[in-house]
Amino acid sequence: MQISMNGTSIGAKPGQTIFQAARDNGIFIPTLCYHDKVGAAGKCRVCVVEIEGMNGLQTSCSVEVREGMRIQTRTEKVINAQKLVVDLLLSTGTHDCIACDQNGKCELQNAAYYLGLERGSLNYGVPEKDMDESSEFVFVDRNKCISCGRCVAACNGTVVNEVLDFKYRGNKVDIAFDDDLPMGKSSCVQCGECSQICPVGAITDRNSRGKARHWEVEKVYSVCPYCGVGCKLELHVDRKANKIIRVNGVEGAPTNDGMLCVKGRYGYDFVGHEERLRNPLIKNPDGTFRDASWDEAIDLVSRKFFEIKSKHGADSIMGMCSAKATNEENYTFQKLFRQVIGTNNIDHCARL
Amino acid sequence: MTNDIAGLDKSDVALIIGSDTSEAHPVIAARLKKAARKGKLKIIVIDPKEIRMADYAEIYTCQRPGTDVAVLNGMMHLIIKNGWEDKKFIEERCEGYEALKEEVDKFTPEYVERISGIPAATLEKIAELFGKAETAALYYAMGITQHTTGIDNVKSTANLQMLCGNMGKVGGGVNPLRGQSNVQGACDMGGLPNVFTAYQKVGDAPVQEKFERFWGVSLSDKPGIPMTVAFDKAYDGEMKAFYIMGENPMISDPDLHHAEAALKKLEFLVVEDIFLTETAKLADVVLPASTYAEKSGTFTNTERRVQLLFEAVKAPGEAKHDWQIHQMLANKMGQNWNFGNAREIFEEIRKCTPSYAGMTYERLGFNGLQWPCPTEEHPGTPVLHIGKFTRGLGLMTAIPFKAPAEMPDADYPLYLTTGRILQQFHTGTMSRKSPGLNNLAGPHAMISVQDAEAIGVKNSEKVKVTTRRGSIVTTAFITKRCPKGTVYVPFHFAEAPANALTINALDPVAKIPEYKVCACKIEKV
Numbered sequence: 001m002q003i004s005m006n007g008t009s010i011g012a013k014p015g016q017t018i019f020q021a022a023r024d025n026g027i028f029i030p031t032l033c034y035h036d037k038v039g040a041a042g043k044c045r046v047c048v049v050e051i052e053g054m055n056g057l058q059t060s061c062s063v064e065v066r067e068g069m070r071i072q073t074r075t076e077k078v079i080n081a082q083k084l085v086v087d088l089l090l091s092t093g094t095h096d097c098i099a100c101d102q103n104g105k106c107e108l109q110n111a112a113y114y115l116g117l118e119r120g121s122l123n124y125g126v127p128e129k130d131m132d133e134s135s136e137f138v139f140v141d142r143n144k145c146i147s148c149g150r151c152v153a154a155c156n157g158t159v160v161n162e163v164l165d166f167k168y169r170g171n172k173v174d175i176a177f178d179d180d181l182p183m184g185k186s187s188c189v190q191c192g193e194c195s196q197i198c199p200v201g202a203i204t205d206r207n208s209r210g211k212a213r214h215w216e217v218e219k220v221y222s223v224c225p226y227c228g229v230g231c232k233l234e235l236h237v238d239r240k241a242n243k244i245i246r247v248n249g250v251e252g253a254p255t256n257d258g259m260l261c262v263k264g265r266y267g268y269d270f271v272g273h274e275e276r277l278r279n280p281l282i283k284n285p286d287g288t289f290r291d292a293s294w295d296e297a298i299d300l301v302s303r304k305f306f307e308i309k310s311k312h313g314a315d316s317i318m319g320m321c322s323a324k325a326t327n328e329e330n331y332t333f334q335k336l337f338r339q340v341i342g343t344n345n346i347d348h349c350a351r352l
Numbered sequence: 353m354t355n356d357i358a359g360l361d362k363s364d365v366a367l368i369i370g371s372d373t374s375e376a377h378p379v380i381a382a383r384l385k386k387a388a389r390k391g392k393l394k395i396i397v398i399d400p401k402e403i404r405m406a407d408y409a410e411i412y413t414c415q416r417p418g419t420d421v422a423v424l425n426g427m428m429h430l431i432i433k434n435g436w437e438d439k440k441f442i443e444e445r446c447e448g449y450e451a452l453k454e455e456v457d458k459f460t461p462e463y464v465e466r467i468s469g470i471p472a473a474t475l476e477k478i479a480e481l482f483g484k485a486e487t488a489a490l491y492y493a494m495g496i497t498q499h500t501t502g503i504d505n506v507k508s509t510a511n512l513q514m515l516c517g518n519m520g521k522v523g524g525g526v527n528p529l530r531g532q533s534n535v536q537g538a539c540d541m542g543g544l545p546n547v548f549t550a551y552q553k554v555g556d557a558p559v560q561e562k563f564e565r566f567w568g569v570s571l572s573d574k575p576g577i578p579m580t581v582a583f584d585k586a587y588d589g590e591m592k593a594f595y596i597m598g599e600n601p602m603i604s605d606p607d608l609h610h611a612e613a614a615l616k617k618l619e620f621l622v623v624e625d626i627f628l629t630e631t632a633k634l635a636d637v638v639l640p641a642s643t644y645a646e647k648s649g650t651f652t653n654t655e656r657r658v659q660l661l662f663e664a665v666k667a668p669g670e671a672k673h674d675w676q677i678h679q680m681l682a683n684k685m686g687q688n689w690n691f692g693n694a695r696e697i698f699e700e701i702r703k704c705t706p707s708y709a710g711m712t713y714e715r716l717g718f719n720g721l722q723w724p725c726p727t728e729e730h731p732g733t734p735v736l737h738i739g740k741f742t743r744g745l746g747l748m749t750a751i752p753f754k755a756p757a758e759m760p761d762a763d764y765p766l767y768l769t770t771g772r773i774l775q776q777f778h779t780g781t782m783s784r785k786s787p788g789l790n791n792l793a794g795p796h797a798m799i800s801v802q803d804a805e806a807i808g809v810k811n812s813e814k815v816k817v818t819t820r821r822g823s824i825v826t827t828a829f830i831t832k833r834c835p836k837g838t839v840y841v842p843f844h845f846a847e848a849p850a851n852a853l854t855i856n857a858l859d860p861v862a863k864i865p866e867y868k869v870c871a872c873k874i875e876k877v
């Protein structure tokens with residue numbers, strides 16, 4: 001169907017919200033609470049627009065498009081309403097972006113940038129809240145929380161771990177883990193879903209803090225090396241340092257739709273670990289190892305295999321392939337055994 | 353899995369048996385929990401531990417370890433007795449029904465209660481909920497397979513799903529949850545002693561001929577031996593050399609003392625891995641390999657979905673991709689392999705692997721493809737056995753109940769069962785390198801409140817767990833989730849290895865060790 005946005009005719013699909021239609025057509029409407037996975041919360045009221053024939057401002061995340069609808073996203077009325085909300089948010093927290101890990105990806109920052117707001121103009125004298133650093137992998141800074149509700153919706157409705165909720169202290173909303181425990185003492189399983197979905201820097205990945213800013217990392221798709229669910233990963237990589245900075249789940253992937261567990265999201269230390277093997281090793285007669293070149297190691301293995309094969313037959317050699325190696329590598333491994341060594345003695349640890 | 357992950361919220365009922373889903377497969381657990389909370393899906397959990405999924409279940413019950421065949425036969429007994437079976441499905445698509453019916457006839461709820469400890473009334477409720485469901489799915493993991501009756505257990509799950517007509521339909525199926533990222537792929541690629549890629553049988557004349565032509569050499573038509581047997585043969589001095597890629601049997605093998613002795617008797621041991629693992633330490637030659645983040649290639653997940661990985665970082669030092677190592681060795685031994693990258697290997701795989709034939713890296717794209725995918729036009733197969741089983745008629749098999757190899761007795765009065773926890777993985781080669789994961793979960797034994805009281809041990813105190821194979825000292829984790837009489841030890845920890853305790857008793861066909869049941873005793877230290 002066709003609708004009009006800011007005077008231009010654009011295509012939209014039935015059932016879509018105004019927000020989705022705008023996004024599909026490259027028209028920016030700031031929003032803080034809406035997320036594809038948790039849907040419209042109607043909380044932040046930053047995504048308001050004007051619709052011809054309707055009174056007042058409408059939240060674009062909750063109103064569906066209709067044929068011929070005429071929408072304005074940048075009228076003075078809209079901008080003023082948006083400014084009011086964003087100004088209020090900037091004034092009630094500590095939103096200093098300089099060392100924030102969300103810098104460059106923050107949806108509040110994007111909204112402020114779009115509206116030309118440098119800082120909050122109101123002074124509420126809101127008291128500083130303590131950081132919650134009790135969790136092994138997740139860092140919580142409530143001073144940056146904008147109470148959008150995404151994390152609460154995600155923890156309860158997406159990963160269904162049912163840890164996060166809003167608590168009310170006086171008339172101030174705040175997020176709480178279980179009965180307001182420190183995150184690390186709560187029943188949280190540290191899946192990190194709340195961190196991935198938080199639009200600001202209130203919930204971030206602890207191990208990534210200060211490692212690289214969003215525009216410095218390259219994003220590479222991979223698949224989780226742990227269990228067999230096969231969650232799709234987006235590795236955030238600092239190529240120069242040759243390091244993984246952060247791991248996200250890929251939204252919309254058929255296996256995990258952005259979700260991960262604590263291992264898949266945070267268990268990547270082993271990749272860059274100092275104990276990684278860097279070169280082939282050959283055992284000395286006294287039982288210690290010495291470094292060897294590839295030539296020497298391959299030469300030794302092939303000589304020993306020939307020797308054992310000619311003395312005892314190929315069936316005295318056994319190969320164990322790996323449930324952690326790729327298909328390509330398992331293929332070459334069994335081909336090596338069948339074609340080159342000449343035995344079908346190949347198995348894997350899958351059943352263990 | 354016969355079915356796909358995305359379709360699991362299409363079921364009315366899900367039976368989880370022998371899978372601690374939220375610990376071992378958390379993201380599948382999340383989807384099941386979500387469907388349950390939304391109100392459509394009713395979950396039944398049958399597990400010796402009161403696992404977290406039980407909190408989301410309509411019915412939870414605890415069976416004695418190793419009694420799954422009796423429980424499943426008991427469900428089928430009741431389903432047939434009440435006429436809840438899918439007569440049309442059985443008639444048109446299955447064979448062996450009469451024999452199955454005769455076998456399950458004696459599994460009355462009272463008889464099953466005596467074997468499994470599940471109250472007769474509970475079994476009746478379970479059978480009714482499951483039997484009357486329009487579409488019911490069954491999920492299991494190692495809790496079904498790691499038994500001397502592993503194959504029997506697996507066949508029983510298939511019996512139940514055929515009986516209820518839950519095969520070949522969205523939201524149904526028999527769904528084993530694979531424990532490692534590419535177990536499925538390792539099997540698909542012929543990493544098994546009796547089959548080439550895509551389960552083409554070793555010794556089958558046309559298959560032998562095809563691969564001889566394809567690889568240009570004559571091939572052995574004698575099926576190889578499974579790994580567990582190879583360890584015994586190594587121990588007896590019959591096997592001379594092992595080449596182990598990326599696995600750590602020194603932690604994962606049953607009866608570790610036996611495994612270590614076997615490896616030490618070898619004339620030559622090659623280990624290809626990313627760390628100097630417990631197993632690599634015993635090797636004569638260690639070859640440094642790459643992690644998932646350092647390579648391109650494909651993994652095949654539990655729902656048969658082939659997905660792409662891309663190289664994100666460089667491997668340290670001179671470490672190589674596993675395939676490069678195999679190529680160097682093959683060429684040193686007289687072949688002339690010429691693979692330039694993973695994609696070229698995949699192109700070769702397609703040519704000899706019918707279920708992957710229609711896949712290309714381009715087609716895999718963002719979503720991947722589920723096999724079978726025989727042609728480049730084929731969309732892949734989310735649900736297997738729609739309309740017809742691969743073998744034609746679905747085979748129902750009468751399965752008698754057999755007790756586990758070792759049962760508790762006066763000397764070793766408790767059941768020992770082993771498994772995984774959320775924060776660690778397998779032998780720990782990867783997960784234990786993370787200080788954060790280690791802080792979250794160290795070695796422990798889960799003990800019931802009653803058993804802990806009996807020996808006077810408190811939470812976090814040291815406890816010694818002993819079986820006829822050996823003993824470990826570990827930390828007591830006392831929990832209501834463990835029933836009286838059962839001790840649970842996660843197997844990830846080299847310093848308190850569960851497999852110093854487990855029994856080297858194998859399923860006669862699949863050669864899977866019975867990790868899920870043996871007899872033990874506990875003492876305070």
Ligand code: SF4
Nearest residue numbers: 155161188191192194
């Ligand atoms: S990490 Fe996961 S379980 Fe913990 S609070 Fe966030 S969403 Fe909930």
Ligand code: SF4
Nearest residue numbers: 224226227231261264
């Ligand atoms: S992120 Fe967790 S659930 Fe997903 S594949 Fe990895 S280990 Fe499995």
